[in-house]
Each structure stands twice: as structure tokens, then as C-alpha cells.
Amino acid sequence: MIWVHCGDASEITTTLSLANRLIEHSDAADVLVTCDAPHLSAFETLPSDVICVEVPSDSPTKCRAFLDKWGPSYLIWNGGALRPALLRQVERSGIAATLINARNAGLIPGGSRWLPRATRSAVSPFHRILTADGATATRLMRGGVAAEQVEATGPILEEPIPLPHDQYELTVMAEAFGARPMWLAADVVQSEVVHMAAAHMAASRKSHRLIMVLSPRDIGDGPKSAQVLRDAGFRVGVRSEGDDPEPEHQVYVADLPDELGLWYRLVPLTFMGGTMSGGGASSPFEPILLGSAVVHGTRKSPHQTRFERLASVQACREIRSASELGIAISVLISPEQTARMALAGWDEITHNAETINRLIETAMHGVARPEGAP
DSSP, X not given: OEEEEEOSGGGHHHHHHHHHHHHHTOSSOOEEEEEOGGGGGGGTTSOTTEEEEEOOOSOHHHHHHHHHHHOOSEEEEXXXXXXXXXXXXXXXXXXXXXXXXXXXXXXXXXXXXXXXXXXXXXXXXXXXXXXXXXXXXXXXXXXXXXXXXXXXXXXXXXXXXXXXXXXXXXXXXHHHHTTOOEEEEEEEOGGGHHHHHHHHHHHHTTXXXXXXXXXXXXXXXXXXXHHHHHHTTOOEEEGXXXXXXXXXXXXXXXXXXXXXXXXXXXXXXXXETTSSSOSOOOXXXXXXXXXXXXXXXXXXXXXXXXXXXXXXXTOEEEOSSHHHHHHHHHHHTSHHHHHHHHHHHHHHHHTTHHXXXXXXXXXXXXXXXXXXXX
């Protein structure tokens, strides 16, 4: 059994990502996830074969009982404060362990003083420590932790999983659209359709062959969305009605289920639905991972942090109105612009992929000792 502990709420998305990766790469091992009780509901989206339980209170008796019950062979401790009693039992049980996203604030629970011996003792159960910053790595080594045990990787963040697609449909659609400039209004709530129409009208004035692919959040709203677009003066094809993209179409309503992976791969620029009129945004990592640059409105919940990461490397553009969206589409539709944004986003969300791969491989083999260690 591989055990992943989520140290605090800020590490939930990383823990979810790690658990999913472990399940994908494991034929025999079980995965156990622990966290504080208030955060258990966040892990309900994990596959049913992942065991999610509350971390035991930090008393020797309860910690021994916990380890006896579950018998993990490997531990990934993901950030947050350390639990001395639990980790002492981990060390005594000989469980291989790696600490990731280590930060100074969590090394000595309840204290802020720099105490070398206490620091070394707190992390002694871990054969490998991956720190979120250089300052934490420096503190650990000054505290007596062997340099070969410590690696300043920076924060290990979630690793997004690409949405699936039908390769045959991708080939068919690519041939049907040809070389026309395209943008995607993805996961659009019904109240946003009129704004998409206004933005497309404005952008089309500068690019007459421009076509918008609109994917409604509620697939059943496809015909209704198409009518709004026809009322705005567009010639519209509707996928659920058997229409293929035609040269005369100005909008194509993509209203078949589970096809966003197809459209993100095909269309180089995506507006994230739900960010203009509300309704909840989808993850902007999904299009970026598949090569589509991102434009979005101001309502970014529940993925505020992900949008901020992309904005920090200029991989997305925020707009405040349909008119701003039309201008953004006109400016960003060039292949050079979309490629630059998508590449910047790709680098941001995959920069620690090698670290995660090594972590997964180590966990799967149950080996956590640093290179050169006996």
C-alpha cells in the first residue's frame, strides 16, 4: 500500500493528482490518502479503489493502531505541519518515506525558532525531502540533514491529465475546417451565448473567414444556442443534428458529450465559459495542456489559482466584456500569438513533470533512499 498524506488545504489538488497518477501506474499496490477531517470531502472525486480516511490524532497508541490496520509500505507526506508521534511510528515501522512541498513553517510544529537538532529530528523519518523553496533546503542542511537527502525542487503542483479524444473524429474535423482561423467558446453557459455572438461579430470584421466553435455547458442547450446565434445573423451548423462544418458556416455548435478534448486539440484559442456570466469556470489547464491558448472573464472560481499561474507567464488573457473579447480574439488569433501563449502555459504546468515522474517511480518501487545512501 502506498500512503499519501495531504498536509493542509493548499495541497489538496497536488494530492489528488498524485493519487490519480499512482492508481494509473499501479497494477498491484493500493493507495491510501489521509487528511484532516474537514478536507475529506475534497477527495470524493477519486476512484472508488482509493481509500480516503482521516489522519489519526497524534498520539502513539492511535498512530500504532493506524499503521497496524493499514500496513503502508511507502509514504509521501505532502506539505503542511509534521506530526511527531505519527512520524516516529513511521520511522520505527521501517516505512520508506518522502517529504514533498516542505516549507520552514511546517518543519517544527508550534514553533518558529531555528533549532538545528529539533529540525533534524523532525525530518529523520524521511529518506528524501523535496523543498518548496531554497530557504527551506538551506535550513535543513544547516540543521544537520545530509545534503544528498534534500532537493530544492520548488513547489510540486498538480499534474493535469489531458482530456481524451477520438483520433478519427479529430482527423475528420481537421479536414472539414481546413485552414480557416478558429476560436472556441468552451463550456459556455446559456446566458453567455449572446455575448459570444457579439464578440464573434466584432472579431469577424477583421477576419471574414473566422469561425467560432461553441460548446454549451449543458449539451441539451445546443439547439437553443444555435437559435440565439441565428437570430444574431450567423449561419450555424449544429453537430447533434448531423451537420458537418461547411464553408458557409460562421458558427459551429459542438453539442455532443465528452468532446472537449477533441476541440482543445483542434482549436488554437479558447474562451473559458462560465467566466463572464458566472456559473463556475472549468480548469484552464485543460485547453493549455492540449495546445489551446486561453481567454477568460473575471469570474474564475473555483480555479482562481490556476488562472493566476497562467497569467504570471502571460499564457492567458482576461477580458471584462463581449467587446473586449472581440478585440482579444482579433489580436490573439494569429498562429504566432496562440503558439506563444500555449507554449508558455505548457511550460508552467509541466515544469515539474520530471520530479513527479521520479516520485511516482520511487513510490512504485518502494525505494526512497537518496543516491549513494547505504
